[in-house]
Amino acid sequence: MREKLFDILNRAQGELNMVVNKDQLADFKVKFLGKQGELTSVLRGMRDVAPEDRPKIGALINDVREKIENAYAEKEENFNRLELEKELAKSALDITEPGKNHEKGALHPTTRMFNKMIDICVAMGFKVVEGPEIELDYYNFEGLNIPKNHPSRDMQDTFFITDNILLRSQTSSVQVRSMEKIKPPFKIISPGRVYRNDSDATHSPVFHQLEALVVDENVSMSDLKAMLTDIMKKIFGEETKIRFRPSFFPFTEPSVEVDVSCPTCNGKGCKICKGTGYLELLGAGIVNPKVLEMSGIDSKKYRGFAFGFGVDRFAMVFDGITDLRNMFRNDIRFLKQIK
């Protein structure tokens, strides 16, 4: 009996080594471990074993069965692993083939700059207000201290629809509309599209502005400088510096041009800033008290400041776009570069 069992174990181990596929492995299982298998038949022969030897033989049978089963399981595991590896190898893809469905699109550089500016200003407590693009003369000019036939009208070539209706040349028109409605203190920004009758390599008749207006009891030029510095740093980075130069806008007094240190060369001077280290990027100033009064705000009590960004220009500087025509041509070969 004992010899028989060792013989089975030896043969089983020998045969298992010869197994090369899953079918043979199944046959092996039937032959040695199955219901009609060799081990079972040995077990059936227990009847003939002397009762005192039975526990020993039983233990031996179990031991042999365990050994064969383990060897079998190991072999099966091995086959499964090989099979999976084969399958994985077979299903490998060319990972360098282009992604399917569609590639991601992109927002226009101007929109991205708008979003950036609006995010910064809203976080600073500004409220977004919008107004019509076709506007009354009053809101675009007269309410901003630019009377009819006044020399300061020459600063902007305006598109007219009728004598009194025009395409707004500045989003300041929205500020006049807002001041009539809301009570100070307030901070508002008016993003939007504006129009000027000017079209060449560096001027587009359609462009975009974001104007900000702060009205409170105690605002000053110093606050304006501080706030603009904060905003510019958030747009162009912590290193950014700004400087004021006196200028003229009818609705602010004093008025300044704001130069921003060139983000391309960090103020060292390069082609983009024509070697000056600075870019003339926006206009700002203390709101002319006449403008506040015209909109029904007590200029004795309140003071305001305003600043206006040319958003397209900011976007061009930010993204390093040198040709203005790209901004309105909608060539996807251009748009795809700014994803």
Added chain:
Amino acid sequence: MKVTYKWLKDFVDIDMPAEMLASKLTNAGMEVEEIIYLNEHLHHVVVGKILKIEKHPNADKLQVCQVDIGKQIVQIITSATNIFQGAVVPVSLEGADLVNGVKIAKSKLRGVDSDGMFCSGEELGIDDNFMPGASINGILILPDDFIIGQDIDVALGLDDVVFDVGITPNRPDCMSVIGLAREVCAVTGAKFKKPNLSYKESSIKNDMSVELKSEKCSRYMAAVLKNVKIERSPLKIRQRLFAVGIKPINTIVDLTNYVLVEMGQPMHAFDQSFIEGRKIVVRDAVRGEKLAVLNHNTYVLDSSDLVIADSKKPMVIAGVIGGTNSCISNETRDAVIESAVFDLKAIRLTSKKIGVRTDSSARYSKGVYFHSAEDGLKRFLNLAYSLGVGDICQGIVDKNRGTCELRVIKAKAKNINAILGTNISVNDMVTILNSLQIPTKLESDTMIVNVPDFREDLENEYDIAEEVIRIYGYDVYDRGEAREAYLGWKLTQGDYSKKVLLERKIKEALKYSGFFEAMNYSFIPPDSVTKLMLTDNRRFMIKIANPIGEELSCMRTSLAHSMLSSLAYNFSVGNKEVRLFESGKTFHPNALPLTELPIETNKISMGAYDITFAEFKACVENAITETGLSYKLVRSKEPFLHPGVSADVVDDNGEIYASFGQVHPTVAKNYNIPKTSMFAEIDLDKLLTLPEKKFVIKQVPKFPIVDRDLAIVVKEEISNADLESAIRSACGKIFYDVKLFDVYRNKTLGDGLKSMAYNIRLANEDKTLTDEEVTETIAKVLKALKFRYGASLR
């Protein structure tokens, strides 16, 4: 405004590099846009005298000249024919770099040494207007009194620098040499030298009279010069006019221009013999009145125009341009000089209307002040007297509507510092204002600012604050001298607005659907409505009165033209798989021409080619489902869309929120875009009226979901939406989901038939479904589909 450094020095004692002065002016708000060195190309050129001329031994056409250039004698070889022994000429020597790009070096010409070259006027950058003989094709022969050996720039008075200064509209006073000189005083601290206004009158009486008949003229002054010499002006006058870009003409005309530049006062000169009745009448033009003027045109005037007339005829379109009937000519003996103040609005209007812009109208359009008429005329007479141009008659005729009042602004340093956020001392403020020639004194803590009439822009403390800070310097904020920022500010709440947020959401959705954002002008051509085959009131577009061109003359009523044009551009350059969107306004007039502001609507358009309808539709739906819209699709009636391959997104009331689909083949042809191009227009404003997206959360099924696939054959015209809805209602309470997963068309099915395969999912909230329930339900579905749509099982 162009001004020369030397001219400025007539009124202010300064001596600093031109760049330094330019930078100081720019920092004070007088932006120097360009610095032009008049002698940039005149170095190494001197005045020489030809001592001897000999024939060149080896060349017939060349001559060898010995030339005295002061310190030495040089030898110059020339082919010029207009030279002669004793002629004074410009000689360019080794190192010269002439205006035409010629660089001079010592050389040998046919074996003989030449030390340089004689110059023509052109090579020095001057012409006959500047100096007689400068325009001829030959060597410039200089006057005999030129100093031999002197540098030519000094000899010609071109050792000067021109500053081109951008003057802001609030500072018309700086459109003059003296105005800028005042600024120079303030930025340098130098003293202001007043212009010389003195002259001696002859014994002849002023025989002119003036009548003011129009409100548009507040002051009219006239002086008379008898026995004038009409000739070329002295070199200094011509040099300066040349430098600032004004063509010299003759003594009288040049002096009026000289005073215009120097004093900022436009003037006009008449030939007195043509003034009927020796009387000038300043009046509104009579409607239909005609005047031939110096630009060779004749203009028909109306009552909004102001004219200077005599008793019979108009002679000048006031402030704009003179008539040919009374101008100064070489025969003029007696001249009348006008110096006046006209209403700037009237001059602007006339100048604009007739399209004539002169130095005079440009100046008047910005505003001329009361005293400048007098100072200007007196300066003219001073120059005329010192140059001996003619006999100045006694007395100036001065007709005006009252003198101007002296204005005083009382300003407190405390208030100015509050505006500026600075701590500038009151003494510094007073010094700055006085240096700007604005007489200011301190009375206790109040500055009494006496505003000169040339500073009409100064009205209140804010204006004074600007004068102070622009001279004091904006770098005050960088030097830590300014007040702490944001002191005492009230907190305000930031707000994006609903529109900005929704627009952003939709744009982001489109971006992730693979669309690129386009931007187009809001202007479209008039024929676009025809190209789009529009039939509704979108045909009526608002027209711009002064468009850039016909192509850009109308305000768009749909974004379709812009988008299809962008597709066309991309297609024309061979771009593939183009997907674009644009967000913008459309403009809808209530009536044309506009009497009130039009309705403006925020829209988002999408356009694409190399894309299927199904793919495009999914992208549109991704975008609109950013809102709480519950919608269905119906066939679109948009005329520019393919009637069978387009849809409107509508709510239960039939309100259209978007239209999309394949572009109508005719329209696709009109725009030269692929036939299968897709277009969508989404009405952002309508989506904004919807309440925010709300979700109805259903229980996640607790019991297993049962799937059944069902393929049926129906007629082509039966829509998926109808079938799905029938399946849904036939399933009743245990309906969970339905999805079309295959559509199959084949001749074997029969003509006009299609097979639709659905995956139907069933679930019961309370228990596991039995086979019987499922079979029963599917049978019900089939029955319903058969009954309502004639469907049969495939």
